[in-house]
Amino acid sequence: MTAVNNKFDHGHEPWQTRGMKQPVQQRTLKTRARLLAAAEEVVQAQGFEALRVDQVVVRAGVAKGTFFAHFTDKDALMSQLIGARINAALDGIEARPTPRDVDQIVQALLPLMALLTRERYVFDVFLRHSGAALAEEIGPIAETIGRFQEVLERWLDGAPVRRDVSVAVLAEGIQAFLIQVIAMHFCALHSDIDMPTRLDPYLRAWLLPPA
Amino acid sequence: MTAVNNKFDHGHEPWQTRGMKQPVQQRTLKTRARLLAAAEEVVQAQGFEALRVDQVVVRAGVAKGTFFAHFTDKDALMSQLIGARINAALDGIEARPTPRDVDQIVQALLPLMALLTRERYVFDVFLRHSGAALAEEIGPIAETIGRFQEVLERWLDGAPVRRDVSVAVLAEGIQAFLIQVIAMHFCALHSDIDMPTRLDPYLRAWLLPPA
DNA sequence: GCTCAAAAGTGACCGCGGTCAATAACAAAT
DNA sequence: ATTTGTTATTGACCGCGGTCACTTTTGAGC
Structure with missing residues (x-):
C-alpha cells in the first residue's frame, strides 16, 4: 500500500x-x-x-x-468526504445560470454556505485543509477551492464589477469574505443575523465601485 | 473549582x-x-x-x-497563552504612531502577522477560537479580536479611505484579508511571496476608491 | 500447479486528552 | 479543638487516533 x-x-x-x-x-x-x-x-x-x-x-x-x-489519517478521510460534497455543491451551482449581479452571486453561494454551516466541525476541517495542509500534497478540499476560484472568476468576467482590480483578486476577496461571514455565523455574538444578509454588504462594497 | x-x-x-x-x-x-x-x-x-x-x-x-x-481543555490554555501574546503585540502596535495610509497600515500589522505565522498550530488555534468557540463564553482570543477591531476602526477614522462604507465594515474586511493572506502563507503553492507584499493589493483595493 | 517476493491486511500496543469518584485541605461556626 | 459543609486536588481510568512487526493474500514467472 x-x-x-x-x-x-x-x-x-x-x-x-x-x-x-x-x-x-x-x-x-x-x-x-x-x-x-x-x-x-x-x-x-x-x-x-x-x-x-x-x-x-x-x-x-x-x-x-x-x-x-x-x-x-482521519482528516484525510474527512477531506475526501467533505471535498466530494463541496464538489457536488459546485456541480449544482455551475448547472444554474450564471449570476449577473451581487444579489445573484450571494444567492448562488447559498448551497456552499449551507454545507459549511451545517456543522462547526466541517468548517474546521475545511479551514485546516484549505491551505493544502502541508507542502507537496494537495488534498481534495484544496482542489475544490481551486475549482471554486475558477467558477468565481468566470462569473466576474461577465459581470458589472469594478475593473481596476484583476478578476483573480476579486475572486479571492469573495472567498475571504465568505469565510469571514461563516466564521461570524459560529460566533456567539453574531449568530442572529442570517448569512446572506451579512455577506451582501461586503460583496457590494468589494465588487462595486463606490457611487 | x-x-x-x-x-x-x-x-x-x-x-x-x-x-x-x-x-x-x-x-x-x-x-x-x-x-x-x-x-x-x-x-x-x-x-x-x-x-x-x-x-x-x-x-x-x-x-x-x-x-x-x-x-x-487544552485549547483553553492555548487560548490564554496565545491571547496574551496577541495582546502584547497589540500593545506594541498601539504604542507606535497611528498609520496614515495603506502602506503604513500593512507595516503596522507586521507583528501580528509574524505571531500568527510562526506556527501553523497557533494559526489553527486562533481560527478555532476567533469565533468565540461555543455560545456564551468569550475566550481570551475572541477578546483580542474585539480589541483589534477597535484599533483598526480608530486608524480608519483618521485615514484617507473610502467613506461609502462604515468604518466597522472596513475594519472587518481588513481582518478577513489578513486571515486570507496568512492562510495562503501556509499553502504549499503560495508560500514563496512574503505576506506584506500580498496583503498590500487587497487592502489597497478594499480601502481606496478606484481611480 | 508451485514458488516467492511484493502488496495488503491484522490487531496488540502506544500516546495523549479528558473524566470522575474518592480524598484532602480549607475556613467558618460551635 | 472539633465539627461541618464547601472547595481544591488526586490519580486510576477511558476513548480514540495512530503505529508497526507480523501474517496472509496475491499474481507473475516457472
Missing part, C-alpha cells in the same frame, strides 16, 4: 501504470470503496463530528490498521 | 465577590499561576504545537485532574 498511497490519490486514477513493479490489486479498490461507503453511512447517521474510525472500520469489516493504509 | 471556572475567568478578576457562598482560596491562584508558568516554559522550550498537558502538569507539580479543574 505504498504505490496507492492516498497522498497522491485523490480518488479517480485509473492507475494504468502497471509497467513498474506491481499493479494495484482489485482487493485494494474494494477495500477502499468499503471504507468510504461505511464512512458515508456513519456520517449519514450521526454527522461528521461523531464519526469514529473504529466505527467505520467495523462497518467495513476490516482492521484498524487497514484504514490507515488507505488514509494517512 | 466551580466558582472560579475559567469559563468566566479571563485572567484578571480580583474576585472580590466574597459575600456569596465561599471566597476563592489563595491556593487556587497559586496553582493556576504555576500551571501557566509551567506552560509558558514548555512553549518557550519547544513551541506551542509540542506542548503536552502531562508535561505542563509535571512541571507544575500537580495532578492531571487539577489542570482540567483550571482549564476546560
Whole structure:
C-alpha cells in the first residue's frame, strides 16, 4: 500500500501504470470503496463530528490498521468526504445560470454556505485543509477551492464589477469574505443575523465601485 | 473549582465577590499561576504545537485532574497563552504612531502577522477560537479580536479611505484579508511571496476608491 | 500447479486528552 | 479543638487516533 498511497490519490486514477513493479490489486479498490461507503453511512447517521474510525472500520469489516493504509489519517478521510460534497455543491451551482449581479452571486453561494454551516466541525476541517495542509500534497478540499476560484472568476468576467482590480483578486476577496461571514455565523455574538444578509454588504462594497 | 471556572475567568478578576457562598482560596491562584508558568516554559522550550498537558502538569507539580479543574481543555490554555501574546503585540502596535495610509497600515500589522505565522498550530488555534468557540463564553482570543477591531476602526477614522462604507465594515474586511493572506502563507503553492507584499493589493483595493 | 517476493491486511500496543469518584485541605461556626 | 459543609486536588481510568512487526493474500514467472 505504498504505490496507492492516498497522498497522491485523490480518488479517480485509473492507475494504468502497471509497467513498474506491481499493479494495484482489485482487493485494494474494494477495500477502499468499503471504507468510504461505511464512512458515508456513519456520517449519514450521526454527522461528521461523531464519526469514529473504529466505527467505520467495523462497518467495513476490516482492521484498524487497514484504514490507515488507505488514509494517512482521519482528516484525510474527512477531506475526501467533505471535498466530494463541496464538489457536488459546485456541480449544482455551475448547472444554474450564471449570476449577473451581487444579489445573484450571494444567492448562488447559498448551497456552499449551507454545507459549511451545517456543522462547526466541517468548517474546521475545511479551514485546516484549505491551505493544502502541508507542502507537496494537495488534498481534495484544496482542489475544490481551486475549482471554486475558477467558477468565481468566470462569473466576474461577465459581470458589472469594478475593473481596476484583476478578476483573480476579486475572486479571492469573495472567498475571504465568505469565510469571514461563516466564521461570524459560529460566533456567539453574531449568530442572529442570517448569512446572506451579512455577506451582501461586503460583496457590494468589494465588487462595486463606490457611487 | 466551580466558582472560579475559567469559563468566566479571563485572567484578571480580583474576585472580590466574597459575600456569596465561599471566597476563592489563595491556593487556587497559586496553582493556576504555576500551571501557566509551567506552560509558558514548555512553549518557550519547544513551541506551542509540542506542548503536552502531562508535561505542563509535571512541571507544575500537580495532578492531571487539577489542570482540567483550571482549564476546560487544552485549547483553553492555548487560548490564554496565545491571547496574551496577541495582546502584547497589540500593545506594541498601539504604542507606535497611528498609520496614515495603506502602506503604513500593512507595516503596522507586521507583528501580528509574524505571531500568527510562526506556527501553523497557533494559526489553527486562533481560527478555532476567533469565533468565540461555543455560545456564551468569550475566550481570551475572541477578546483580542474585539480589541483589534477597535484599533483598526480608530486608524480608519483618521485615514484617507473610502467613506461609502462604515468604518466597522472596513475594519472587518481588513481582518478577513489578513486571515486570507496568512492562510495562503501556509499553502504549499503560495508560500514563496512574503505576506506584506500580498496583503498590500487587497487592502489597497478594499480601502481606496478606484481611480 | 508451485514458488516467492511484493502488496495488503491484522490487531496488540502506544500516546495523549479528558473524566470522575474518592480524598484532602480549607475556613467558618460551635 | 472539633465539627461541618464547601472547595481544591488526586490519580486510576477511558476513548480514540495512530503505529508497526507480523501474517496472509496475491499474481507473475516457472
